Amino acid sequence: MSDPTPRTAVPNLIITEDNKFFFDAAREGRLEIQRCADCGELRHPPGPACPKCRSFNWDTIEASRKATLHSYTVVHHPPDPSLTYPLAVGLVDLPEGTRLVADIEGIEPDELELGMELEVGFGEHAHGEILPRLFRPGGAA
Amino acid sequence: MSGISGKAAIAGIGATEFSKNSGRSEWQLACESVLAALEDAQIGVEEVDGMALFTMENNPEIAVARALGIPELKFFSRIPHGGGGACAPVQQAALAVSAGIADVVVVYRAFNERSGHRFGAGPPPFAYAYNTDQEYRNWINPYGLLTPAAQEAFLARTYMHRYGATSADFGAVSVLSRKNAANNPKAWFYERPITIEDHQNSRMIADPLRLLDCCQESDGGVALVIVSAERARDLPHPPAIISAAAQGIGPQQISMSSYYRDDIDKMPEVELTANQMWAQSGLTQNDMDAAILYDAFTPMVLLQLEEYGFCGRGEAKDFIADGNLEVDGRLPINTHGGQLGEGYIHGVNGIAEGVRLIRGTSVNQPTKTLNNVLVTGGSPVPHSAIILSADR
Ligand SMILES: [Zn+2]
Numbered sequence: 001m002s003d004p005t006p007r008t009a010v011p012n013l014i015i016t017e018d019n020k021f022f023f024d025a026a027r028e029g030r031l032e033i034q035r036c037a038d039c040g041e042l043r044h045p046p047g048p049a050c051p052k053c054r055s056f057n058w059d060t061i062e063a064s065r066k067a068t069l070h071s072y073t074v075v076h077h078p079p080d081p082s083l084t085y086p087l088a089v090g091l092v093d094l095p096e097g098t099r100l101v102a103d104i105e106g107i108e109p110d111e112l113e114l115g116m117e118l119e120v121g122f123g124e125h126a127h128g129e130i131l132p133r134l135f136r137p138g139g140a141a
Numbered sequence: 142m143s144g145i146s147g148k149a150a151i152a153g154i155g156a157t158e159f160s161k162n163s164g165r166s167e168w169q170l171a172c173e174s175v176l177a178a179l180e181d182a183q184i185g186v187e188e189v190d191g192m193a194l195f196t197m198e199n200n201p202e203i204a205v206a207r208a209l210g211i212p213e214l215k216f217f218s219r220i221p222h223g224g225g226g227a228c229a230p231v232q233q234a235a236l237a238v239s240a241g242i243a244d245v246v247v248v249y250r251a252f253n254e255r256s257g258h259r260f261g262a263g264p265p266p267f268a269y270a271y272n273t274d275q276e277y278r279n280w281i282n283p284y285g286l287l288t289p290a291a292q293e294a295f296l297a298r299t300y301m302h303r304y305g306a307t308s309a310d311f312g313a314v315s316v317l318s319r320k321n322a323a324n325n326p327k328a329w330f331y332e333r334p335i336t337i338e339d340h341q342n343s344r345m346i347a348d349p350l351r352l353l354d355c356c357q358e359s360d361g362g363v364a365l366v367i368v369s370a371e372r373a374r375d376l377p378h379p380p381a382i383i384s385a386a387a388q389g390i391g392p393q394q395i396s397m398s399s400y401y402r403d404d405i406d407k408m409p410e411v412e413l414t415a416n417q418m419w420a421q422s423g424l425t426q427n428d429m430d431a432a433i434l435y436d437a438f439t440p441m442v443l444l445q446l447e448e449y450g451f452c453g454r455g456e457a458k459d460f461i462a463d464g465n466l467e468v469d470g471r472l473p474i475n476t477h478g479g480q481l482g483e484g485y486i487h488g489v490n491g492i493a494e495g496v497r498l499i500r501g502t503s504v505n506q507p508t509k510t511l512n513n514v515l516v517t518g519g520s521p522v523p524h525s526a527i528i529l530s531a532d533r
Contacts, residue, residue: 009262011269013279014272014278016273016276044401045280070299071295071298071302071400072298073298073348073349073350074345074347075285075291075347076346077344077347082283083285087285089284091295099400101400103284125284129283
C-alpha cells in the first residue's frame with residue numbers, strides 16, 4: 001500500500017562520536033575536516049581512527065570552502081520529495097586535500113564541467129538538516 | 142592450482158520464471174528454485190546439509206529447510222554486499238564441501254524485487270537501521286544519491302572523461318545483452334532486441350546513465366547445488382568444476398561510494414579478486430573462453446573487462462566494438478541476456494548460465510569448445526567471482 005503523503009526516502013543521519021563535529025559545524029555554516037592529531041593526515045568521510053597511523057586521536061580544521069568539480073551526475077529519476085529535479089550532484093576536490101559530495105544549486109546542468117571552481121555553502125536538506133551544498137564561487141548564501 | 146581449486150562443482154541449477162509479478166511469496170520462490178536445482182542434480186532433498194546465502198536474502202535457510210522438510214543443516218553462512226557478493230556463497234559452499242563440513246550445499250536467491258521492494262526506488266528497508274553498516278549513507282543519501290544508478294554515475298562520468306568513452310559505448314553492452322536475451326525463452330526480454338538508437342533515446346536516469354543502461358527489476362528465484370567434484374562426476378550432468386572462487390574488498394572501499402580514492406574509476410577490489418582467480422586456478426584471462434560479467438549497469442561491464450585484464454585501461458569500448466563479446470567472439474559474455482535482458486536475480490542467474498555454458502546447453506552456446514567460464518559479482522561494492530571449468 002502506498003503512503004498518501006509524500007515522504008522522503010533519505011534516511012535520518014546516523015550521528016556518532018566520530019562524525020558529530022561535521023554536522024554540528026554545518027549547522028553553524030562551517031565546513032570541518034577531521035585531522036589526525038598525531039600525524040596530521042586529513043580524512044573524510046570521518047572515522048574513529050587514522051588509516052595512515054592508526055591513531056584514535058583527532059581534531060578538526062575548518063576548510064576554506066573552495067572546491068573544484070571532480071565528477072558529477074544529474075539525477076532525473078526517481079525523484080525524492082526532499083529535493084528538486086533535475087538534480088545536479090557533485091563530487092568536489094577541496095584544496096585541503098579531501099573530497100566532498102553535495103548537491104549543486106544555481107548552475108544549469110549543461111553548464112557543469114569537470115574542473116570548474118565551486119564554493120561550498122550550506123542549505124536545508126531532508127529532515128531539516130543543514131548540510132553542505134555547492135554553488136558558483138561567491139554564490140553561497 | 143591450490144586450495145579449493147577443482148575440489149567442488151556445481152551439479153545442479155534451478156530457477157523459477159523471471160517476471161514482474163510472481164504472484165507468490167518470496168519464500169515459495171526460494172523453495173521452488175531449490176527443488177528445481179536438486180531435481181536437475183538428481184540429488185534428494187533430504188540430502189541437503191548446507192546452505193550459503195546472501196545476507197540480503199529474505200528467506201532464511203531455517204525457513205526453507207522447514208518448508209521443504211530438510212531434516213538437518215550442518216553448514217549455513219551468509220555473505221554481505223548484495224550482488225557484489227553474488228559468487229561468494231559458491232565460495233562458501235566449495236569451502237564447506239572441500240573441507241568435509243557438508244556434502245550437499247545449496248545456494249539460492251529469491252525475491253519479488255519488482256512487485257515487492259524495488260532497489261531502483263530508493264534505499265532498501267535495512268538502510269534505515271542505525272548502525273555503522275549504514276553510516277556511509279550520511280555522505281551520499283541526503284544529497285540525492287539514493288539509488289545505485291545515481292551512486293555509480295560519478296565513476297561512469299570520470300571514466301568517460303578520462304578515456305573518451307561515450308554513452309553509446311555503454312549502450313553497446315545493452316544492445317548485446319538484449320540480442321542474447323531475444324533468443325532466450327526464459328528471458329523477460331525474449332524476442333525484444335533493441336538498437337543503439339533505442340538506447341540513446343531512452344530517458345536519462347542519472348546522467349550519464351540512461352534507462353537502458355540499467356538492468357531490470359525482477360521477481361524470481363535461482364538455486365545452485367554444490368557437491369564435491371568426485372560426487373558430481375557420478376551425477377547426470379557434466380560437472381561445472383569450481384576452479385577458483387574469491388572475494389575482494391579494496392583500500393578505502395565504501396559501499397557504492399568509494400569516492401575518496403585517487404582514481405574513482407578504478408576498482409581495486411575487482412583487481413584483487415581477479416588476481417585470486419588466476420592464482421587459485423593456475424589459469425589466466427587468456428584461458429577464459431566466455432564470461433558472465435555482472436551487469437546491473439552497463440559501465441561496470443567495461444570497467445570489469447579492464448580490471449580482469451581482457452583489455453587495457455580505457456580500451457573496453459574498442460574491445461566491444463571489435464565484436465569480441467559476441468557469441469562467436471573472443472570472449473562471449475552474458476549469453477543468457479544478462480540482468481539487462483534475462484532477469485535481475487542479483488547475479489545468481491548468471492552463475493546458472495555459467496554452468497549451462499560449461500554443460501554446452503546455453504540458448505546462445507558458442508560453437509567453440511568452452512573449458513573455462515569466468516562469472517563475476519557486482520561492483521562498485523565488495524566483489525566476488527568464480528571460474529567454472531569443464532571436467533577434462
Ligand atoms: Zn595519523
